Amino acid sequence: MSNLPSEPEFEQALNELSESLKPFLSEHPEYAKAFEIVQIPERIVQFRVVWEDDSGKAQVNRGFRVQYNSALGPYKGGLRLHPSVNLSILKFLGFEQTFKNALTGLSMGGGKGGSDFNPKGKSDNEIRRFCNSFMAELSRHIGKDTDVPAGDIGTGGREVGFLFGAYRRARNEFAGILTGKGASWGGSHIRPEATGYGVIYYVEHMIKNSCPEFSLDKPSTRVAISGAGNVAQFTALKVIELGATVVSLSDSKGALISKSEKGFSKEVVEAIGELKLKGGYLESYQSFAPGGEYEYHADKRPWTLVENVQIALPSATQNEVSKEEAEALVKAGVRIVAEGSNMGCTAEAIDVFEATRKQGKGGVWYAPGKAANCGGVAVSGLEMSQNSQRLTWTPQEVDSKLKGIMTDCFNICLDAGKKFSGEDLSGDVLPSLLSGANVAGFIKVADAMKAQGEWW
Numbered sequence: 054m055s056n057l058p059s060e061p062e063f064e065q066a067l068n069e070l071s072e073s074l075k076p077f078l079s080e081h082p083e084y085a086k087a088f089e090i091v092q093i094p095e096r097i098v099q100f101r102v103v104w105e106d107d108s109g110k111a112q113v114n115r116g117f118r119v120q121y122n123s124a125l126g127p128y129k130g131g132l133r134l135h136p137s138v139n140l141s142i143l144k145f146l147g148f149e150q151t152f153k154n155a156l157t158g159l160s161m162g163g164g165k166g167g168s169d170f171n172p173k174g175k176s177d178n179e180i181r182r183f184c185n186s187f188m189a190e191l192s193r194h195i196g197k198d199t200d201v202p203a204g205d206i207g208t209g210g211r212e213v214g215f216l217f218g219a220y221r222r223a224r225n226e227f228a229g230i231l232t233g234k235g236a237s238w239g240g241s242h243i244r245p246e247a248t249g250y251g252v253i254y255y256v257e258h259m260i261k262n263s264c265p266e267f268s269l270d271k272p273s274t275r276v277a278i279s280g281a282g283n284v285a286q287f288t289a290l291k292v293i294e295l296g297a298t299v300v301s302l303s304d305s306k307g308a309l310i311s312k313s314e315k316g317f318s319k320e321v322v323e324a325i326g327e328l329k330l331k332g333g334y335l336e337s338y339q340s341f342a343p344g345g346e347y348e349y350h351a352d353k354r355p356w357t358l359v360e361n362v363q364i365a366l367p368s369a370t371q372n373e374v375s376k377e378e379a380e381a382l383v384k385a386g387v388r389i390v391a392e393g394s395n396m397g398c399t400a401e402a403i404d405v406f407e408a409t410r411k412q413g414k415g416g417v418w419y420a421p422g423k424a425a426n427c428g429g430v431a432v433s434g435l436e437m438s439q440n441s442q443r444l445t446w447t448p449q450e451v452d453s454k455l456k457g458i459m460t461d462c463f464n465i466c467l468d469a470g471k472k473f474s475g476e477d478l479s480g481d482v483l484p485s486l487l488s489g490a491n492v493a494g495f496i497k498v499a500d501a502m503k504a505q506g507e508w509w
């Protein structure tokens with residue numbers, strides 16, 4: 054029995070990697086030491102954040118930065134502002150981020166941070182004062198060549214702006230210490246869109262390699278998406294732009310399902326974006342989508358509510374697909390599941406999908422978040438490159454680099470899945486992208502650590 058505190062989300066992420074690595078480690082036992090070492094973060098910083106609310110009272114929250122691994126470059130990973138934030142969640146996210154960043158091929162280590170501060174219902178002034186206090190401490194631990202945070206749940210363009218300003222004023226230094234900045238002050242074009250667009254670029258490769266009869270330029274290809282934040286919105290907009298049909302979105306209070314053949318329109322997704330900026334919920338859908346084409350289900354996720362769906366893209370938060378929901382998706386006809394969110398599926402849901410894949414033709418092909426959603430951090434990496442050169446690339450340049458990175462990431466996962474899953478791939482069985490992503494990411498990080506004298 055371990056004497057460490059229970060960290061369920063971190064243990065789940067660790068078990069997933071450990072399972073994937075078994076066949077590789079039995080062939081290469083020398084890497085077992087690297088696996089033992091890579092589990093422990095290089096450093097964790099925890100601090101208090103005291104901020105003033107609108108009535109002049111002192112409020113206090115917990116702040117964290119988990120600096121997981123810097124063998125491949127400066128720590129890189131977002132800041133989550135959500136009341137559920139704790140060390141287990143940030144350790145799981147930082148651990149996943151380390152291998153995800155390796156899969157982008159860019160020079161980035163892994164980290165994650167945030168606070169249990171809840172931005173919901175706070176005024177702009179309260180959020181600004183919180184960000185100033187949070188950065189007063191965080192600024193001691195980050196730097197353009199040390200650790201470069203970005204956004205995540207609850208941290209969007211507004212928060213990145215307040216945090217960046219707090220750092221710049223305190224240090225008298227305009228430096229690329231955060232990504233996701235505004236395009237006119239050091240941000241990269243396509244960063245807001247990057248995670249969602251990247252998921253779709255990855256899914257296009259999955260379609261080509263498994264079920265070319267579903268094409269994203271056909272309205273008959275129906276896509277279920279959860280979430281209504283940054284990742285979900287831009288995933289939906291890319292699907293709509295290409296010509297397929299988005300059948301669902303959701304938020305923390307419920308799911309919105311399209312009843313019409315046409316699915317969600319671009320205008321409705323954009324209206325949801327506006328609503329979310331103001332802190333609203335999908336339950337008020339009649340204000341932006343009158344006319345009876347949508348159905349709202351309180352306290353539900355989309356997965357059991359959709360029919361005749363080929364692709365499912367969890368894009369809200371961790372563990373948002375249960376075993377029963379995975380079974381419902383299989384029944385609804387889903388063939389591709391790719392995570393926009395980090396660890397979007399429970400271990401039991403992944404087991405359901407992977408069991409169908411192992412049966413051969415007609416199974417579900419599952420891609421974990423560390424592969425499918427790496428486009429966001431990849432464009433953050435491109436933002437760092439632009440900041441170093443003091444240049445701004447055009448949206449077309451960034452989008453084309455993003456496509457290239459997603460293609461390379463898919464090929465790396467596919468090849469490693471063929472080589473290292475230990476499975477018999479005869480009879481139309483597709484390689485495991487889960488195992489491919491985990492093993493390929495691990496080897497890259499472990500080899501860099503070995504070369505730098507961190508294990509032997």
Ligand code: NDP
Pocket residue numbers: 204205206207208248280281282283284285303304305306329334368369370371393394395426427429430
């Ligand atoms: P946002 O804060 O923009 O949106 C999050 C969405 O998920 C909101 O619709 C929110 O609902 C919903 N949500 C949050 N927590 C819960 C919960 N406990 N139960 C149900 N719904 C919930 O975040 P992002 O879109 O940026 O992030 C979504 C996921 O994608 C996260 O897992 C994140 O780690 C991951 N990710 C994000 C990247 C990025 O570039 N932003 C990059 C790679 C991964 P509500 O609106 O009601 O709050």
